[in-house]
Amino acid sequence: MIQQKIREKAKELLSKKTVDLIIGFSEWTLPLRTTPIFIRTPEGAESLTWNSFCENNLATYIHKFSRFKIGIVVKGCDARSITALALEKRFKPGQLFLIGVPCQRMVDRRKVKRAVKGEILQAREEGDLIHVKGDGFEVSLKREDFLYSSCEACTHRTPINTDVLLGDPVEESPLAESHAEAKAFEKMSPEERWRFFEKETSRCIRCYACREVCPMCYCTECFVDSSRPKWMEKSLDPSDLQFYHIVRAYHQTGRCTGCGACERACPMDIRLTYLTQKLNRDVRELYGFETGVDAEIPPPLSTFDPEDQQEFIK
Amino acid sequence: MDNNWEPKILAFLCNWCSYAGADLAGTSRIQYPPNIRVIRVPCSGRINPLFILKALQSGIDGVLVSGCHPGDCHYISGNYIGRRKSATLKRFLEYLGIEEGRVQFSWVSAAEGGKFSQVVDEVIQDIKKLGPLKRLVKEQF
Numbered sequence: 001m002i003q004q005k006i007r008e009k010a011k012e013l014l015s016k017k018t019v020d021l022i023i024g025f026s027e028w029t030l031p032l033r034t035t036p037i038f039i040r041t042p043e044g045a046e047s048l049t050w051n052s053f054c055e056n057n058l059a060t061y062i063h064k065f066s067r068f069k070i071g072i073v074v075k076g077c078d079a080r081s082i083t084a085l086a087l088e089k090r091f092k093p094g095q096l097f098l099i100g101v102p103c104q105r106m107v108d109r110r111k112v113k114r115a116v117k118g119e120i121l122q123a124r125e126e127g128d129l130i131h132v133k134g135d136g137f138e139v140s141l142k143r144e145d146f147l148y149s150s151c152e153a154c155t156h157r158t159p160i161n162t163d164v165l166l167g168d169p170v171e172e173s174p175l176a177e178s179h180a181e182a183k184a185f186e187k188m189s190p191e192e193r194w195r196f197f198e199k200e201t202s203r204c205i206r207c208y209a210c211r212e213v214c215p216m217c218y219c220t221e222c223f224v225d226s227s228r229p230k231w232m233e234k235s236l237d238p239s240d241l242q243f244y245h246i247v248r249a250y251h252q253t254g255r256c257t258g259c260g261a262c263e264r265a266c267p268m269d270i271r272l273t274y275l276t277q278k279l280n281r282d283v284r285e286l287y288g289f290e291t292g293v294d295a296e297i298p299p300p301l302s303t304f305d306p307e308d309q310q311e312f313i314k
Numbered sequence: 315m316d317n318n319w320e321p322k323i324l325a326f327l328c329n330w331c332s333y334a335g336a337d338l339a340g341t342s343r344i345q346y347p348p349n350i351r352v353i354r355v356p357c358s359g360r361i362n363p364l365f366i367l368k369a370l371q372s373g374i375d376g377v378l379v380s381g382c383h384p385g386d387c388h389y390i391s392g393n394y395i396g397r398r399k400s401a402t403l404k405r406f407l408e409y410l411g412i413e414e415g416r417v418q419f420s421w422v423s424a425a426e427g428g429k430f431s432q433v434v435d436e437v438i439q440d441i442k443k444l445g446p447l448k449r450l451v452k453e454q455f
Contacts, residue, residue, distance in 0.1 A: 182409075185409065186409065190411045191411065192411075193409065193410060193411035194410065194411025194412070195411070196411075197410050198449075231368060232368075237452060237453075237454070239371055239451060239452035239453070240452070242450055243367060243368075243371055246406075246410065246450075247364060247367065250363055250403065250406055253406075254402075275406075275410075278405075282401075282405050282406070283402065286398075286402070300398060301395070301398050301399060302395075303395075304391060304394035304398055305394075306394065308394065308397055308398060308401070309401070310384070310397055312400075312401065312404060313397070313400070313419040313421055314418065314419065314420035314421070314433050
C-alpha cells in the first residue's frame with residue numbers, strides 16, 4: 001500500500017532528522033476531501049493518508065517554511081511545480097526532500113456531488129470504486145468516471161526529479177493528446193470566446209482563492225493589492241474581474257504546470273484551466289518549453305533566442 | 315457608430331530607436347494622423363503587459379508597441395525579451411476574444427521616420443476598421 005509506504009518514509013525521515021517537517025495529506029472531517037497536514041514528530045506520520053482525494057498542490061506551502069528542511073509528498077504536478085520553483089530560486093538547494101508518489105489521478109468531488117441526490121455524509125474508496133453514503137442513499141461509483149478534467153489532461157503523472165519514488169511509474173498519456181480544452185476553445189469564434197470569458201468571470205467574487213492556492217503565485221505584493229501603482233480597482237465591476245483573470249493567468253506563462261488547483265479552489269466554479277492551458281500550449285509551440293520537466297532550462301519569458309518567430313511584428 | 319469617431323491609440327516607443335524614429339518623422343515634416351499618444355519607455359523589454367491591458371481598460375482603442383530592430387537593442391537583449399512577452403500576450407488576448415489588431419508591434423529604428431509614419435497609418439486604419447473597443451473597457455471609474 002502506498003499509504004503505508006508514505007507513512008514509513010515520513011517516519012524514517014523525521015526520526016533520522018533528515019527533515020524537520022513533512023507536508024502531506026490527511027483525512028479530515030469532510031467526505032471526498034483531504035487536508036494538507038504539517039507533521040513534525042515521527043508519531044504524527046500515522047495521520048498521513050493517500051487516496052483519490054489528495055487534490056491540493058502541496059508545492060504551495062514551501063514558501064511558508066523557508067527555514068525548515070521539508071519532506072514533501074508530491075504527485076506529478078506538485079513535483080513539476082517544485083522544479084519550476086527551483087528555477088525561480090524559491091528554496092535553497094537541498095532544502096527539500098521529495099517523496100514522489102505516482103498519481104492515480106484525483107476524483108472531482110463536484111462531479112460526484114452532482115451524480116447523487118442529497119448531501120454526501122460519508123465516502124470511502126475501494127479499488128476502482130467510490131462508495132458514497134448520504135441521507136437515504138448509498139451508491140458505488142466508478143472512480144474513472146469522476147476524474148478532474150485537469151487530471152484527465154495530465155501527461156506527467158509520475159513525479160520527476162524526486163528523491164524517492166514510492167510505487168511503480170505509471171504509463172503517461174501522449175503529449176500530442178494534451179491541451180484538448182484549449183484546442184476546443186481555439187475553434188470557437190472570438191465573439192463566442194469573449195462571451196464565455198465574460199460569463200465565467202462575472203461570477204467571480206474576488207476571494208483570490210485561485211491565487212492563494214497556486215504554487216507559482218508567491219509575489220510579496222500581488223498586482224491586485226498594490227496601491228502604488230494602483231493597477232486596478234477593488235470593485236466587482238465586470239471589467240475589473242476580467243482584468244484580474246487575464247493578468248492572473250498571463251502571469252503563469254511558462255510557469256503553470258496545469259495542476260488545476262485554481263479551478264478546484266474556486267468557490268464559484270469558474271472555468272480557469274482553459275486559460276492557462278492555452279498559455280502552456282503557446283509556450284510549447286513557440287519555444288518548445290514544458291514547465292517543470294527540466295531543472296536546467298530557464299523559463300521561456302526570462303530568456304530568448306535570436307531566432308524566435310516574429311512575423312506578427314511590423 | 316458615430317461617424318466622427320476617431321480612435322485613440324497609445325504608442326509605447328523605446329527611447330533609443332522608435333522614439334527617435336518618431337522624432338525624425340517630425341523633424342522631416344512627415345505627416346501622419348494625430349490619433350496616437352506616445353509614451354516613451356527605456357526599452358521595448360520594459361513594457362509590462364499590465365501597461366497594455368490597463369490602456370485597453372481605460373478606453374484606449376488600440377496599442378502600438380515599438381522597439382529597436384533585433385540585434386540593435388541599446389541594452390543588447392531587451393527587445394528579444396520583449397518579443398517573447400509580446401508574442402505570448404498577443405496570442406492570449408486573441409484567445410480570450412479581444413479582436414486581432416488591437417495590440418500591434420513593430421520594429422522602427424532611429425533612421426526610419428518614414429516607416430514610423432507608415433506603421434502609424436496602418437495601425438490607425440486597422441483600428442478604424444475594428445471600431446471602438448467594447449471588450450474589457452471599464453465604463454465607470
